[in-house]
Each structure stands twice: as C-alpha cells, then as structure tokens.
Amino acid sequence: MDRPPQLPDFPEQAPGRFGYSVAKVSLAAIPFVGDALQEILERAIGEPLKKRQEDWFRQIGKGLQGLEERLDGFDPRSLGDNPEFVGIVYEATDQAMRAHDEERLEALQNVVLNTAAGIAIDDVLRGRFMDYVGRFSTSHVRVLKAMDNPKASPVMVAQASRMMMGSFWPVLLVGVPEFTNREDLLEVIVAELEAERLVEGSSKVMMSGSSILNQHSTRLGRTFLEFIGTPASLQNE
Numbered sequence: 001m002d003r004p005p006q007l008p009d010f011p012e013q014a015p016g017r018f019g020y021s022v023a024k025v026s027l028a029a030i031p032f033v034g035d036a037l038q039e040i041l042e043r044a045i046g047e048p049l050k051k052r053q054e055d056w057f058r059q060i061g062k063g064l065q066g067l068e069e070r071l072d073g074f075d076p077r078s079l080g081d082n083p084e085f086v087g088i089v090y091e092a093t094d095q096a097m098r099a100h101d102e103e104r105l106e107a108l109q110n111v112v113l114n115t116a117a118g119i120a121i122d123d124v125l126r127g128r129f130m131d132y133v134g135r136f137s138t139s140h141v142r143v144l145k146a147m148d149n150p151k152a153s154p155v156m157v158a159q160a161s162r163m164m165m166g167s168f169w170p171v172l173l174v175g176v177p178e179f180t181n182r183e184d185l186l187e188v189i190v191a192e193l194e195a196e197r198l199v200e201g202s203s204k205v206m207m208s209g210s211s212i213l214n215q216h217s218t219r220l221g222r223t224f225l226e227f228i229g230t231p232a233s234l235q236n237e
Contacts, residue, residue, distance in 0.1 A: 056096045063113040070233040088115040103138040107228040117231050129227050146175035148217035160212045167204045
C-alpha cells in the first residue's frame with residue numbers, strides 16, 4: 001500500500017481563544033477607545049503574541065513530522081479524531097501562551113508529542129501532571145531530574161566518590177549548583193516534590209557511600225518525567 005504524502009508544515013495560525021484577534025475584538029468593543037490605544041495594543045501585545053503562537057505551532061508541527069518519519073504506522077492526520085490528543089493540545093497551548101521560559105515550552109511540546117505518539121497515561125494522572133507543568137518552576141523539574149538519576153551526573157558521582165558516609169544533600173547541591181547559596185529554596189522544592197510523592201527518602205539521612213547515589217524518584221515521579229520528556233523516537237535526532 002502506498003504511503004500517504006508526508007504531513008505538510010503545521011499551520012502557523014490556529015483558530016481559538018489563543019490568538020491576538022480575540023483581544024483585538026474585545027478592545028474594539030470598549031467605548032471611547034481610540035486608534036492610538038489600539039496601535040499600542042498591536043505593537044506591545046498583538047505582534048509578540050502572534051509570534052509566540054506561530055513559533056509554538058511550528059515546533060509542534062516539526063515534532064509531528066519527526067514522529068511520522070520515525071514511527072511505523074503513525075499518521076498525524078488521524079490525530080484530529082483523538083479526543084485525548086485534541087484536549088492535550090488545547091491545555092498545552094493555553095499554558096504555552098503564558099510561558100516565558102524555554103524549558104517549560106519544551107516540556108509542553110513534549111507533552112503534546114508524547115500524547116500523539118500514544119504514551120499511556122491515566123486520566124487522573126494526566127490532569128495532575130498538567131497541573132505540575134503549569135505550577136512547578138523549571139527548578140522543580142531540574143531537582144527532580146537530579147534526584148531521579150544521580151549516576152548520570154559526573155559532578156554528583158565525583159562528590160559521592162569522596163564520601164565514605166554522609167547524606168545525599170551535598171551530592172544534590174553539586175547537581176543543582178544554582179542553589180549553592182540558597183539551600184532554603186532547595187529545601188522548599190524538595191519538600192514540595194515529597195508532598196506530591198514524586199521523590200521519597202530524606203535527603204539528609206546518613207547513609208553509606210555505596211547508597212548515596214541511589215535513585216530518589218518514585219514511580220510517579222519517573223512517569224511524570226517521561227510525560228514531559230522528549231519522545232523516545234526523537235531522542236537521537
């Protein structure tokens with residue numbers, strides 16, 4: 001059977017409430033608003049918002065094309081019939097329009113692409129994870145990654161190798177050096193991750209050197225990282 005032609009470039013514009021046009025129409029409905037104010041809105045809000053929306057959908061389109069090239073039987077044209085995918089696109093786009101850092105945008109893009117690729121997430125967890133993406137700072141994610149796989153960090157391995165006994169805390173500190181002088185903030189982040197059951201085990205309990213580099217993420221934490229991580233089929237691009 002002939003393979004259908006490759007998906008064309010994803011549209012840079014998308015209907016819905018995410019565009020500048022809605023804001024412009026709303027402004028036009030306000031009495032006594034002059035042309036000067038509309039021009040200010042266009043330059044200060046309209047053009048940046050439009051560019052952000054175009055960039056977002058362009059990246060999603062590139063990711064879908066990558067999945068089409070690498071996954072046998074994957075047809076992006078069928079995604080419109082998948083209510084789970086459509087819902088995730090809506091939620092992720094809403095968050096993306098409010099995001100101001102690349103790490104969060106990348107996580108949101110990965111959420112869309114993982115859903116497109118068929119990653120299986122329970123409905124309860126999906127809603128919970130989307131809440132984390134919107135609520136957690138990028139520092140939360142970096143700390144979770146450091147606690148998930150300490151052995152992947154050369155500096156954390158080097159720190160642990162110098163310790164016969166000790167806690168995981170000094171190892172974690174070298175893994176997230178931005179908290180070197182703000183340990184109080186790191187304590188807050190770790191406590192929040194523990195409260196959400198994404199990590200477990202006290203970071204300050206004494207242990208032997210051989211166990212300092214043990215994985216501290218829970219199964220839930222690892223599932224969340226998979227949810228926001230680069231799809232496996234695209235990791236070697």
